[in-house]
Amino acid sequence: MRVTDDKKNQSKDFELNIASIIDCLTVLITFTLASASFLSIGILDAGVTAGGDMAKSDNLPEVFLTVDIKNNGFVEVTLHGKEKFLEKINPQNSKIDLGKLTLTLKNFKEKWKNVGSVTLLADAAITYQEVIMTMDEIRKTFSIVMLGGF
């Protein structure tokens, strides 16, 4: 009878050895942290204005807009098609004046409501960062920005 009591006591005293579990978790966390990338990568959509299928003539817009990044931060916003218009944006401290670009594009959008996309052009020496930065700024006004110039 006493033996049975001892057995009961033994089973109540049983404890899980948590130290080994902690070891496993530490190794797992270290491994996950070492292999994880902390860069948050996103995707910008950029159709191309050349090289694709032929556009249907019925769907061609009456006017279309291009933004041309020139060297030293100059930008030309041009309206082509049925109506023609050109606006030159001067640089601010040798950099693209993004604020003025947005303002200009908003004015264009108010005047020509059927313009839905913008074609982005750039000089050969313009860096990819400047192209993306400008593209990002244009997307605040026009959701579709296509790369052009080839």
Place this chain on the structure above:
Amino acid sequence: MRAKFLKRGFTSEEMSLQITSMADVFIILLVFLLKSYASGIVQIQPSSGTHLPKAYALDASTEALKIEVSENSIQLEGAPVLPLKNFVFGPNDVLQNGVSQKLSAVFEKERKKQVYIAENNKDVSVDSKIILVADEKAPYQTIKTVLASAAIHGYTDFKLAVVKGD
């Protein structure tokens, strides 16, 4: 006084680390890390030395052919396919229409592979998407050449990989 001191000393000897709460913290950390690790559907890992430009963008949820433009090479799906010298293509490589002959050949081969797979597997279709992973310092001329070389082989739906800004 002595009795009080002894009592305190005895208490500190009996104190043990609360390992259960520590295990809880570790489990929460692990679950959080694994969740964020698995949420990235597309694995875009720029090679060392390549700095992506920053922009507001959507999550990288598209699976497509990946081409990386770095200062010294162009890589397709992580394998170097063309050497560059300071982002510039080799002499006589770029044609008048802005297409790189060597890069065009690489895209042609890749396209043929895709078409062959699509012909033999009805679940697979030929895709026009391509993800461009380019260094922020790359001149637009180089980008244009890469895009033109891809576009003539049907890769016209360009996805530009960027680092998501705040």
